[in-house]
Amino acid sequence: MPNRLRFAPSPTGALHIGGIRTALYNFLLARQKGGQFILRIEDTDQNRFVPGAEAYIIRSLEWLGLQMDEGPVSGGLYGPYKQSERLLMYKDYATKLIDEGKAYYAWDTAEDLEAKRQSVQDHSFKYDASVRTHMKNSLSLSGEEVKTNLEADLPYTIRLKVEPGQSIIIQDKVRGEVVFDSTELDDKVLFKSDGFPTYHLANVVDDHLMDISDVIRGEEWLPSTAHHVLLYRAFGWEDTMPTFSHLPLILKPNGNGKLSKRDGQKFGFPVFPLAWPSDNPAESIEGFDSYGFEPEAVVNFLALLGWNPGTEQEIFSLEELIANFDPEKIHKAGARFDFDKALWFNQQYVHKLEFSDAEERLRTQGQALGFDLNAGDLVGAFRLLQPRVSLLKEIMPLAYYFFTDSIEFDNEEINKKWKPEVAPVLEKVADALQNVEPFNFDVAGAAAKEMINSSGVKMGLVMPMLRAALTGTMQGPDVFAIAEVLGREKTIQRFRDFAKR
């Protein structure tokens, strides 16, 4: 039996990183076991449907490199992969349960139920064995009434008939044994009056029909897993029921509650993989992509947020994650989202980038900044600045002095350190560099330093001014590393110009 894992989001908007991590873990186990990774769209809530969300989910998985074996785009033998396109079968399965006395029709309206809830003091109203005989359903009504209601096409829901007094034991891969008492469970709605199934029905039916072997999902599903087990039993599918792994939640940075979609704006960092543009700027949201993250870094960060192989390795490629992943090593407690750590992971990946991986993006960014990229050495600039940033997009703004000769000087800082006796030294350094061969970090650097030493002016006064001459700022890479990238001509010119300022 191959391992078949599904990621089953509902298209209600952008997918946040909690969902991404769930997808990732499903993907990792599928790949590790040589099974399939399946995307299934759970669009059974018409009210919360958001146009574009499905495409967003697919683009997100692609961006992260989580290739799907089956899904709405790639298709597959178990399709369709959108629940809205599977509506007929849910009804059949629900009806089958009714025929077998394991579910029933209910005609209580939303208003009826709301009134019931209001009438009971605390939150204790539960549609279960103790009250269902007092409600309007095919168990409490006479056969005649039921027939009449059905023939009149009265809107109904179908509810699972939960038998009280049995204990339901779940073997969860991350939590071990979890026990529920069916007396505590309500008669869950399986089929809604709008003709759509609820998550509970659709999820169980589809997981069964799609031969899903392992369910990895968020902890918020743990309480309803008991109902799902009951459903597998009712259908007679318990022997092929998937394994369950309930993931700890990703919590807000301050620890109060689970991370939610609004937290990105609130805390000032992305909580979505991809940006979600909107005509209304207030509704546009940033993504890890637009923030400048490398997808590999996001994957690495998320993989380790709640899972750890037990070694001290921190950096994992997707292949290494696949090889090492183990659901039983998933941490049980919720994990706070730590953006600093995410940035650190990204820094590790940016520092490892080859120029060829970065070139296209650097060019695009340089052009957006209005740089004349032909005027300077892009590779040289990249090599110099790469170790100094956490995000690739931070490089080009720092690199402007490689691509223009009109340097903007940070006069406030420069003037603090400027001494008039430095000016002639700059000229002399320029002279000294005129004929050094080759013009590089070592040779030009040595020649310049020798000149400065013989000038009698302190090195500590001159060096910062050399950098200022070249870059306009008091900080940055080594002066002669910059000089080498800039080339002899520009270096000398900038030293001379600066001496005259």
Next chain:
RNA sequence: GGCCCCUUCGUCUAUCGGUUAGGACAGCAGAUUUUCAUUCUGCAGAGAGGGGUUCGAUUCCCCUAGGGGCUACCA
């Protein structure tokens, strides 16, 4: 309120009865870098509380406390 889950440095975590409780991020200090960043080294920093079980508990059990989730014709 009820049900369920969880609880090791500020944060993410390792430890599957015996460890000076390890690592990473962040913090602090130092070295390198005549700058800044990187890098390197070091410092500081944790088993929620109380009962058991055991020769021995961070580890197993119970209670309490705290946190979280669920409690919809949402997923």
